[in-house]
Amino acid sequence: MVFLLDDWGxxxxxxxxxxxxxxxHLSLDHAxxxxxxxxxxxxxxxxxxxxxxxxxxxxxxxxxRELEFYQNxxxxxxxxxxxxxxxxxxxxxxxxxxxxxxxxxxxxRPAKRxxxxxxxxxxxxxxxxxxxxxxxxxxxxxxxxxxxENITCRYSQPCVLDLKMGTR
Numbered sequence: 732m733v734f735l736l737d738d739w740g741x742x743x744x745x746x747x748x749x750x751x752x753x754x755x756h757l758s759l760d761h762a763x764x765x766x767x768x769x770x771x772x773x774x775x776x777x778x779x780x781x782x783x784x785x786x787x788x789x790x791x792x793x794x795x796r797e798l799e800f801y802q803n804x805x806x807x808x809x810x811x812x813x814x815x816x817x818x819x820x821x822x823x824x825x826x827x828x829x830x831x832x833x834x835x836x837x838x839x840r841p842a843k844r845x846x847x848x849x850x851x852x853x854x855x856x857x858x859x860x861x862x863x864x865x866x867x868x869x870x871x872x873x874x875x876x877x878x879x880e881n882i883t884c885r886y887s888q889p890c891v892l893d894l895k896m897g898t899r
Contacts, residue, residue: 766821768850771881773889782850782876786884788816793875801877814880821874 768782768790782790791797801815883889 789879789881790876816878819876
């Protein structure tokens with residue numbers, strides 16, 4: 732199941748509630764149809780592998796803290812972060828949950844995923860989730876993904892620096 736916001740969907744909680752959340756089934760005719768998520772091949776690091784739903788949408792394993800950030804982003808920085816498009820819930824094999832990307836093309840390490848591996852998920856139909864909390868995560872082999880704007884899709888040779896500042 733994919734939930735997309737009609738508009739930006741950011742800002743204060745009262746602004747978020749004013750937006751209509753609609754179901755978007757990725758042009759699928761039936762609930763529980765399978766979709767392929769392709770690896771983002773120009774990713775060179777990070778804690779989780781980014782996947783492409785389509786050229787303009789990146790799927791990132793859902794982290795509740797990150798979801799809260801995108802849902803409540805301050806208005807003065809909205810133009811500087813990728814657009815939050817919604818949340819997708821799918822069911823796949825348990826081995827695809829969270830893993831660090833492996834960019835070495837080694838055949839000797841079958842346990843690690845390779846860059847070109849495609850993740851296939853059944854997109855779930857049914858009930859709309861207004862919130863995703865920790866009890867939803869990893870329950871019944873369901874996987875949740877943030878859907879974010881692919882800010883590199885318009886470029887032939889993108890170069891992005893993801894710089895974090897602050898303390899942990």
